């Protein structure tokens with residue numbers, strides 16, 4: 001398990017390019033299962049979850065060629081297995097995105113039920129209820145979800161009203177509905193840009209989807225889908241993370257290849273706390289800190305409001321802001337694991353259930369800390385960049401799941417950050433006894 005060693009206190013300066021969005025790439029890769037023709041995806045981030053999703057597709061029988069590092073040519077004409085096993089699902093929850101496409105195209109699917117993870121219980125009951133509304137029979141057998149389409153093997157369009165906004169739930173049902181008989185209407189659907197990106201791909205494949213990006217999505221099912229090419233949107237959470245990196249270190253960054261309209265709530269909040277963010281052109285931002293950072297409250301909400309995936313990074317920033325900031329996490333019940341690590345670095349954070357109050361500014365000091373999930377790891381990197389002295393972050397495999405070579409990007413703009421690789425022998429010793437919790441926590445978060 002690799003670690004990051006960060007020596008804080010250097011203002012970041014220069015330009016950084018944003019990679020493709022992991023949370024868009026994952027459903028788009030799953031969508032390739034809906035057709036026997038080739039789907040070509042460009043701008044995939046080079047992150048571990050993408051490698052895991054590729055492995056899942058290959059295990060099912062798809063072929064995946066990589067003509068360039070960030071391009072995948074996926075062909076699912078010979079699917080032989082209809083199952084995502086526990087070994088994969090436990091390392092990446094997004095493997096449940098195989099369920100909708102497999103059920104829609106082959107009339108059957110078996111996917112291990114993901115358990116809880118570091119940020120919450122994260123059930124998939126809304127996905128399963130939706131499949132049932134499309135006529136599928138869904139059973140739980142030995143820890144697996146086993147789903148079958150009704151007689152004739154084809155799902156039947158229906159109106160599905162989600163009780164709660166769910167991102168991958170919307171994606172799973174959307175994909176399933178593209179091949180269903182008749183019209184499906186999804187109400188209270190997620191409006192995240194990743195949903196619109198998936199719909200753009202699906203429509204290029206011949207699907208008939210309208211309303212993506214709004215809470216009501218209509219899908220007219222078609223008999224078959226074909227091949228398509230698609231470029232994944234820039235990662236809005238990586239963009240937000242680098243905006244905070246510039247602000248927290250008092251540096252100045254040009255953030256290129258991003259799509260600022262996908263993070264308007266984040267940009268508005270950061271401007272409010274006096275981060276100076278200029279639009280240089282439609283895909284480039286220039287960011288620097290204003291005179292002093294001010295504290296401001298935030299509450300996480302589904303898109304277009306402030307995303308839960310930026311909550312931890314915002315908390316790191318608030319340790320450097322003047323005053324008290326109340327951060328309310330409404331999406332996941334246990335997404336404050338980074339708070340106690342930041343406290344070890346000297347942050348003044350008071351936790352009360354789903355509310356964290358950060359008082360600042362505080363001088364953070366480097367310390368050994370533990371990453372618990374993807375965005376928590378990012379927030380600890382940010383805290384390490386501003387802390388005095390050395391911060392050692394353990395279990396950075398979490399950050400590798402969703403950020404493309406974050407340490408290389410940070411080093412290129414002046415950060416003192418090194419990856420410390422642990423030898424395979426050390427990992428084996430670890431696995432054998434000393435860190436069972438670390439092995440258990442391999443269960444994914446995205």
Ligand code: EPU
Nearest residue numbers: 023094122123124125126127165166167168331374445446
């Ligand atoms: N929920 C249910 N039942 C369901 C589905 C969701 O109760 O069947 C609840 C969840 O427990 C949670 C809320 O609804 O309280 C929202 O969960 P959602 O389903 O939207 O989350 P997700 O689809 O599992 C995606 C992202 C997450 C991101 C959340 C929220 C992917 C692959 N993952 O997860 O990304 O935090 O939406 O925006 O798209 C990350 O990238 O670090 C990450 C965790």
